[in-house]
Amino acid sequence: MVNQERDGYDPSTVEQKWQQLWEERGTNSFTLEELQSAQDPFYNLMMFPYPSAEGLHVGNIYAFTGADVHGRYQRLRGRTVFEPIGFDAFGIHSENFAIKMGTNPMDLIPSNVENFTRQLKRIGGMFDWDHSVDTTDPDYYKWTQWVFIQLFKAGLVEHKEAPVNWCPSCMTVLANEQVIAGECERCNTPVEQRQIAQWFFKITNYAQRLLDNLSHIDWSDKTLKAQSNWIGRSQGARLNFPVINKDGQDTGTMIEVYTTRPDTVFGATYMVLSPEHPLVDVVTDPGLTEEVDKYRQKAKEKDLVARQKVDKTKTGVPTGGYCQNPATGDRIPIWTADYVLMDYGTGAIMAVPGHDQRDFDFAKQFNLPVVRVVAAPDDNADTALEQAYVGSGFLVNSGQFDGTDVSKSVEIVTAWAADNGWGAATVNYRLHDWCISRQRYWGPPIPIIHCNACGAVPVPESALPVVLPRIEDFRPDQSGISPLARIEEWHKTTCPECNAVARRETDVSDTFLDSGWYFLRYPSTEFADRPFDPDLMRRWLPVDTYIGGNEHAVLHLLYSRFLTMALHDLGYLDFEEPYDIFRAHGLIIAEGSKMSKSKGNVIVPDPVIEEFGADTLRTYLMFLGPFEEGGDYRQDGIQGPFGFLHRLWDSVTSAADGEPDPGVERKVHQTIRQVTDQIPNLQYNTAIAAMMECLNVIRAGGRIATRTEVEPLVPMIAPFAPHIAEELWERLGHSESVFEGANWPSFSEEKAAKDSVTIAVQVNGKLRASIDVPSESIEEDVVEAARADENVTRHIDGLEERRVIYVKHRLVNFVVT
RNA sequence: GCCGGGGUGGCGAAAUGGUAAACGCAGGGGACUUAAAAUCCCCCGGGCUUUGGCCCUUGUGGGUUCGAUUCCCACCCCCGGCACCA
Known part of the structure; x- marks a missing residue:
């Protein structure tokens, strides 16, 4: 423990004083006029939190502090920094927690938000509390619904059936994370799939642009790679296989397959349709209908998670139908098997067991023929296959293409198929359209009215928001559909077009829609008549730096890019990428292992702040390790930064006038150089180490600092420890906040030499x-x-x-x- | 299986081709003090030593180089994500 009597540094006094002054003076908040006229604007964004009942944990504080340091640094360099924060309070987490507690989410959320606000203020973030958003506020989700309507009008919204996880015992829809090993997490009943009509955003229309833009946005490399993998562009061909009857005659039906290896078509010895494929009924031999139906039913009963698990033992049944291989002219059997997914490609494949391991496994399982059509350089057409061969080589058993090198064969065989009218080169994406329907209560109602005569009609913009009603019975029940469907006085309405009796859509939208555009709203919270003001957009957007967790690498970050792109195309925004720079921060662990409630090693910030102060906690968190890699929070380690701030206080408050020592001055200039270089690159741990080293030199042998030696350390520590920096800055005789004006120190190469x-x-x-x-x-x-x-x-x-x-x-x- | 990120003292870590272990924690010794705290000074990877020094050490094995924690190849282990994607 440090003796506070002697050096006089009492964190809690200092922190309370400055937090109050910031609020009184409006240090961190903007008026509308200030936002409209800001010079050299810098939009510093961090991912807004979901306000849980537990409050902020040290992982949240880590992320916010790292982003706040970045914003405060930019401000000390003279930029006008807008740093808003808000609450992502809709969604299944909040709803499940409310169910567990037996509370209505409408009561639960405000107290959580209040607690989060208190904690966020306490850690000393530079937040503009006048521009906060709460996604559950009708003034906010009015515009979430507006976004839906704009996309709907643009033809980017589609209503179609899609499978959902369904618990037959709870009679409710489950999210993927509520399915544990194929069973409902609440009652352990095996989960099955159900087809439900749902709303989709056509993000796949943008797949290529979303992929192409990745090459020119400045994002963490791992985030870019995750997005690129998620979009999953693959190049191949669509090939048509005619269905033939028992006599070998064409039935007029075609099965279209997608393959990345059209060059192996000579080795396609059977076909597989996904169990959900509509042609299964058409090709199935009447004598096998029972077997096939049984198999399809079994596949349906698997939950969506288990269905996609890799399993060594493949299952499937023959349909009794046949196709003609258009390359060889051979008759090949059609099977149905659940290793083929309806979701990808065309939901049907040509099986080439010689050169695809999955097909190989299946062929071995069911004694289907395996033909080699690619030989490795040292092999030939007759070399036996012990497993699927996917390497380089040349075509064999492939008619006129024998001997073609595989580096050219895809192109050549595709061209041949195209010339003969049974194939075409194509690009396929793994990315699916974004299902935004949730058969749940805690979200913004989807602003659609279903009319028997007019179909799905968007709610007129003048009638927004469609307010989520407070209902006591918000839990899922026996009816199995959205809770809002039970409230007739709510969903019964009239059609905006023909005035006939109509019904409101009773599904609510996905939380990712709420968070997909929130950064557009922050600057414009004053405007009740528009979601975002065009002038403010031009001045402040796109976001300069966005800092957040890589757990959102694909969903949130991809959806917000898509919405921005779509709103750009609709003429609402003049940029199409929302974030110039994105940096993913690392994860905090505690005492060498992951923090979790069960391990009991979750670090709660409040008692730490109580004992050491927010400045010490912030500095310690940033000192733990490289910000983009995370760090290990150890209880004892906080003594280091704590002692450092005390010694800094001591040296500044006791600094004397006079000429600086040349050696010390050199060190100070070297430190300014290093810290100036490292902070904008988020190299916080080494920047702090440099300042510690510098102070050690200043204090070496117990010497008293001169003012010029120690003063530069005050603005340099300010991003990390803003309260103590303000206090020391004031004690050094400055009347304004250290954050008003460009107070970052400069260095001279000459003096640093x-x-x-x-x-x-x-x-x-x-x-x-x-x-x-x-x-x-x-x-x-x-x-x-x-x-x-x-x-x-x-x-x-x-x-x-x-x-x-x-x-x-x-x-x-x-x-x- | 695929895609990322890692592996360095007792511990968190630093060094991106040039003195490995900066900075900090923990530990040991000393000064100041009636005492403690704070502060300041010294030690702190391992081994050998004639106390001048010498040898070993960044997951393992190889390579490139005057020189490798850093670059290349192969392998092992840990963490995260995706996963029957045709």
Whole structure:
């Protein structure tokens, strides 16, 4: 423990004082006029939290502090920094928690938001509380619904049937994460799939643009890669296989398959349709209908998670139908098997067991023929296949294409198929359309009215918001559909077009829609008549820096890019990418292992702030390790930054007038240089270490600092420890906040320059001496000084000197034999 | 299986081709003090040592280089994500 009596630093007094002053003076908040006229604007965004009942944990604080440091630094450099925060309070988490507690989410959320607000203020974030958003506020979700309607009008919204996880015992829709090992997490009943009509956003229309833009946005590499993998562009071909009857005659039905290896078509020995494929009924032999139906029913009973698990033992049944392989003319059987997914490609494949491991496994299981159509350079057409071969080589057993190298075969065979009218090159994406329907209560109602005569009609914009009614019975029940469907007085309405009796859509929208556009709203919260003001958009958007967790690498970050792109195309925005820079922060663990309630190692910030202050906690978190990699929170380690801030306080408050010591001044300038370089690159841990080192030099031997030596450390520590920085800045005689005006210190290369340098002297790469030489010494002098060193002499005497390596200001290496 | 990120003292870590272990924690010794705290000074990867020094050490094995924690190849382990994507 530090003696507070002596140095007078009491974190809680200082922090309360400055938090109050910031609020009174409006230090961190903007008026509308200020936003409209801001010079050199910098939009500093961080991912807004979901306000849980537990409150903020140290992982949240870590993320917010790292982003806040970035914003505060930009402000100290003179930029006008807008740093808003809000609450992503709709969604299944809040709803499940409310169900568990037996509380209505409408009561639960405000108290959570209040608690989060208190905690966020306490850690000293530079938040503009006048521009906060809460996604559950009708003034906000009015515009979420507006976004839906704009996309609907643009033809980017589609209503179609899609499978959902269904618990037959709870009679409710489950989210994927509520399905544990194929069973409902609440009652352990096996989960099945149900087809329900749902609303989709056609994000796949944008797949190529979403992929292409990745090459010019400045994002963390791992996030870019995750998005690119998620979009999953693949190049291949669609091939048509005619269905034939028992006599080998064409029935007029075609099965279209997608393949990335059209060149292996000669090896397609059977076909597989996904159990959901509509042609299964058409091709199935009447004698096998029962078997096939049984299999399809079994597949349906699998939940969506289990269905996609890799399983060594493949299942499937023959349909009794046949196709003709258009390359060989052979008759090949049609099977149905659940290893083929309706979701991808065309939901049907040509099976090439020789060159696809899944098809190979299936063929072995059911004794289907395996034909080699690619041979490795040292193999031939008859080399046996022990497993699917996917390497390089040349085509075999492929008619006129025998001998074609596989590097060219895809193109050549596709062209042949196209010429003969049974195929075409195509691009396929793994990305699916975005299902935004939720058969739940806690979200914004989807603003659609279903009319028997007019179909699905959007709610007129003048009638927005469609307010989510407070209902006591918000839990899922036996009816199995959205809770709002039970409230007739709510969903019964009239059609906006024909005035007939009609019904409101009773599904609510996905939380990712709420968070998909929130950054557009922050600057415009004053405007009740528009979601975002065009002038403010031009001044502040796109976001300059967005910092958040990589757990949102695909969903949130992809959806918000899509919405921005769509709104751009509709003429609402003049940019199409929302975030210039995105950086993913690392994860905080505690005492070497992941924080979890069950382990009981969750660090709660409040008691830590109580004992050490927010400034120490912030500085410690940023000191733990590289911000983009995370760190290990250890209880004992906080003493380091705590002591550092105390010593800084002591040195600043006792600083004397006078000339700085030249050696100390050099260190100060070197430190400014390093910290200035590292903070914008989020290298916070080493920037803090540099300041610690600098203060150690200033205080060495118990010396009292001069004011010029220690003053630059105050604005430099300010991004990390804003309260103590404000207090010390004031005590140094400044009347304004350190954050008003560009108070970042400057350095001079001249003053940072060393007048002597330590040179490592090696013989054959091994260190034999260290010598000090004047930094402007010429090579010859340094080499001679090195050669003169006694220990060096011992190692080179009597040997032949072949080379001397000289690296300025670094080393001399004598290469001898 | 695929795609990321990692593996360095007792611990968190630093160094991106040039003195491995900066900074901090924990530990040990000393100064100041009636005492404690705070502050300041010293030690703190391992081994050998004639105390001058010498040898070993960044997951493992190889390579490139005067020189490799850093670049290349192969392998092992840990963490995260995706996963029958045709």
